[in-house]
Amino acid sequence: MNIGDQVRQGAASGHVVGRWDWPGSLPQAGSSEVILDVHDLTIDFNSIDGRLRPLEKVSISVSNGEIVGVVGESGSGKSTLSLALLGLLDSPPAVYAGGSISFQGTDLLKGSMAAFSKVRGFKLGMVLQESIEALNPVYTIGFQMREALEVLAESTGRPIKREEIESECLRLLAELCIDNPELVLTKYPHELSGGMRKRVAIAMSVLERPQLLILDEPTTGLDAYVQNRILSLLKRMSEEYGLAMLIVTHDLVLASRICDRVYVMYAGRILESGLASQVLREPLHPYTRVLVSSVPEGFSDSPDLPVQTGEPADIRKLPRGCKFQERCPLVRERCRMEEPQLFLLPEGRTSRCWLMESGIRTYP
Amino acid sequence: MESAPILELTGLSVVFRTHRGILRGLAPSDEVRALDNVNFEIGSQEVFGLAGETGSGKSTLARTLVGLYSPTAGEVRMLGRTIDYRSREDIRYLRKNVGIVFQDPVGSLNPRLRVKEVIAEAAIASGMPLVERKQRVEEIVQLVGLRESALDAFPRELSGGEKQRVSVARALIVPKKLLVLDEPTSSLDVSVQAQVLNLLRDIRRKLEISILFISHDLRVLKYMSDRVGLLFYGKLVEIADTRRLFNEPRHPYTVELVSHINDSGSSSSSSPVEHKPSDTGCRYSQVCPSRFSRCSEEPPMYSIGPGHYAACHLFESEPSSGKLSGGLSQLSAMADRENTSN
Numbered sequence: 001m002n003i004g005d006q007v008r009q010g011a012a013s014g015h016v017v018g019r020w021d022w023p024g025s026l027p028q029a030g031s032s033e034v035i036l037d038v039h040d041l042t043i044d045f046n047s048i049d050g051r052l053r054p055l056e057k058v059s060i061s062v063s064n065g066e067i068v069g070v071v072g073e074s075g076s077g078k079s080t081l082s083l084a085l086l087g088l089l090d091s092p093p094a095v096y097a098g099g100s101i102s103f104q105g106t107d108l109l110k111g112s113m114a115a116f117s118k119v120r121g122f123k124l125g126m127v128l129q130e131s132i133e134a135l136n137p138v139y140t141i142g143f144q145m146r147e148a149l150e151v152l153a154e155s156t157g158r159p160i161k162r163e164e165i166e167s168e169c170l171r172l173l174a175e176l177c178i179d180n181p182e183l184v185l186t187k188y189p190h191e192l193s194g195g196m197r198k199r200v201a202i203a204m205s206v207l208e209r210p211q212l213l214i215l216d217e218p219t220t221g222l223d224a225y226v227q228n229r230i231l232s233l234l235k236r237m238s239e240e241y242g243l244a245m246l247i248v249t250h251d252l253v254l255a256s257r258i259c260d261r262v263y264v265m266y267a268g269r270i271l272e273s274g275l276a277s278q279v280l281r282e283p284l285h286p287y288t289r290v291l292v293s294s295v296p297e298g299f300s301d302s303p304d305l306p307v308q309t310g311e312p313a314d315i316r317k318l319p320r321g322c323k324f325q326e327r328c329p330l331v332r333e334r335c336r337m338e339e340p341q342l343f344l345l346p347e348g349r350t351s352r353c354w355l356m357e358s359g360i361r362t363y364p
Numbered sequence: 365m366e367s368a369p370i371l372e373l374t375g376l377s378v379v380f381r382t383h384r385g386i387l388r389g390l391a392p393s394d395e396v397r398a399l400d401n402v403n404f405e406i407g408s409q410e411v412f413g414l415a416g417e418t419g420s421g422k423s424t425l426a427r428t429l430v431g432l433y434s435p436t437a438g439e440v441r442m443l444g445r446t447i448d449y450r451s452r453e454d455i456r457y458l459r460k461n462v463g464i465v466f467q468d469p470v471g472s473l474n475p476r477l478r479v480k481e482v483i484a485e486a487a488i489a490s491g492m493p494l495v496e497r498k499q500r501v502e503e504i505v506q507l508v509g510l511r512e513s514a515l516d517a518f519p520r521e522l523s524g525g526e527k528q529r530v531s532v533a534r535a536l537i538v539p540k541k542l543l544v545l546d547e548p549t550s551s552l553d554v555s556v557q558a559q560v561l562n563l564l565r566d567i568r569r570k571l572e573i574s575i576l577f578i579s580h581d582l583r584v585l586k587y588m589s590d591r592v593g594l595l596f597y598g599k600l601v602e603i604a605d606t607r608r609l610f611n612e613p614r615h616p617y618t619v620e621l622v623s624h625i626n627d628s629g630s631s632s633s634s635s636p637v638e639h640k641p642s643d644t645g646c647r648y649s650q651v652c653p654s655r656f657s658r659c660s661e662e663p664p665m666y667s668i669g670p671g672h673y674a675a676c677h678l679f680e681s682e683p684s685s686g687k688l689s690g691g692l693s694q695l696s697a698m699a700d701r702e703n704t705s706n
Contacts, residue, residue, distance in 0.1 A: 073556075074524070179640070193418070194418065195418070223417040223580035224581060224582060224621070224624060225417045225580075225621070225624070225639060226417070250553050250554065251554075252554060293558075294554040294557065295583065296558070296584050296586075296587035296588075297583070298586070299586060299587065299606055300565075300586075300588055300589055300606060302587065304562045304565060304566075305558040305561060306558075312523075312555070312556075
């Protein structure tokens with residue numbers, strides 16, 4: 001019986017042979033140490049339209065073993081945030097205009113951009129939205145995975161044997177429910193389906209045993225079935241290995257299914273945050289309410305969806321005051337004059353809405 | 365509201381042949397059965413939802429209905445007329461009655477035409493006189509809720525939601541009997557998706573039109589359709605009234621899919637298996653939790669309730685609860701005959 005068969009059998013029976021070990025430095029799942037702490041992060045783009053601000057004082061935190069979601073519509077700044085955290089924004093035009101990104105206690109914005117390259121790909125993993133772009137089209141999957149492991153071995157100074165590399169790749173692919181991993185290793189990226197590519201991209205990103213994984217739209221464009229598989233894999237990795245994740249998505253159903261906490265973004269700002277179960281069930285910001293009520297529910301004879309007119313915010317022409325005012329059903333005079341701060345509310349929730357100024361209130 | 369169906373598909377199969385190498389003329393070709401013996405009908409002013417995962421043949425069906433692919437076997441009847449795919453006139457007849465909105469709003473609009481030209485193009489092709497055309501463009505733009513200023517813009521200047529509105533307007537500029545929507549909202553944000561879904565429901569109420577709504581998103585399908593059919597690798601596995609299908613799914617595949625939209629937290633213990641179709645017998649049998657010896661034979665569509673059909677041997681002995689609509693029971697009987705003769 002070769003290693004591939006062993007692994008497959010193990011995966012099929014639910015017991016993973018030669019369990020995928022993570023280096024000892026990884027903390028136990030459930031310990032609540034903050035691994036990523038972003039404070040007042042502000043990004044500017046110097047574009048021909050003048051100085052734009054896709055992120056304005058964004059503060060988020062992720063603890064070990066936690067799955068945190070960032071949800072919002074297109075143009076809300078979610079992808080800018082994920083790229084900013086990885087130090088992958090093109091500069092120019094992007095400028096870090098303020099704030100701090102503290103990863104495992106080190107501020108990545110102090111000093112040069114080299115701080116990012118030390119952790120990126122090693123301790124800080126990423127899965128980009130377009131998994132086809134994350135893979136090199138002219139090399140086989142196997143070549144790319146081996147290369148990543150060799151780089152890891154070089155950087156840690158721990159030599160790794162050829163057979164070890166081989167079995168490691170196979171084991172990882174089998175963990176991600178890929179049938180016939182030996183065959184997949186010999187394929188080129190274009191020969192795989194979208195769902196398969198996504199899983200290979202996830203496998204590549206966890207190859208280096210990151211402590212935090214940033215995923216940008218991990219299941220967009222995949223059908224419900226494949227989506228389901230990927231979600232349960234991610235959840236399992238977080239539970240078994242205590243891997244922390246930051247998932248950037250526009251899909252509320254996805255966020256409600258997998259995330260522990262969520263941040264809701266609009267026009268480069270956090271508008272609401274809290275436990276996913278609370279935020280998506282009883283939203284405290286009108287914007288979150290709009291999002292949640294837009295998810296179709298019921299049958300063809302159910303009433304039409306309550307729809308707010310208007311398109312997602314355009315950061316080139318943001319209004320004074322609350323940025324959501326134009327689409328807000330509860331807009332008041334004050335919202336047009338002053339922008340609300342992010343009010344701290346009981347149970348660790350926050351909401352950037354004047355209605356919450358004096359604590360949680362039920363909506364009219 | 366019993367009237368003649370708008371569209372009837374009988375034993376529809378679409379097979380793609382792939383050839384490899386320079387000796388491709390000599391070598392036997394590989395076959396991909398994108399659609400395999402599909403039977404259903406769409407009634408007048410009905411919204412029929414078609415679900416299935418990637419590769420199940422949903423888009424192949426959509427494209428066959430506007431004459432972009434030809435059936436390998438089986439019959440497409442549009443308003444009672446059997447379409448001969450070799451006849452230009454028949455294809456024209458098909459396209460005159462079927463409008464289509466494609467999944468990708470960017471790729472399906474000509475980037476060099478202004479929005480009003482995109483919309484009017486089909487009207488010009490149909491030979492509509494200028495005066496009528498202008499009026500019609502105005503009407504349709506109002507119907508789909510497109511802002512006036514968008515008419516002179518190029519498609520790239522519009523937002524995703526607006527592009528889909530343009531696609532709908534273009535599909536309906538010449539009045540149609542059937543509108544085929546191939547994943548119309550899958551690239552849109554939830555709030556914009558809600559706007560487009562409302563628009564489609566509004567169109568359905570205002571125009572006397574039938575809709576074939578194709579989506580992999582069961583929530584959206586449930587919300588939009590009167591009846592739903594489920595495809596698995598080219599085979600229709602279950603077909604029923606929407607409420608029935610979601611409340612009492614019968615085919616093991618449907619049961620699995622419907623359970624996904626109902627469970628909120630996917631349990632970490634269940635690691636889902638790869639869906640690989642079987643080459644022989646029931647295509648779902650390889651991953652089916654309730655497979656038994658008979659599954660090596662291909663199951664016919666069994667009638668298991670009013671308007672409810674499932675292609676699974678589990679329901680062989682089920683007493684069908686009578687009162688079936690004429691057309692469908694005939695179709696299913698035909699499918700049965702065909703399968704037993706195989």
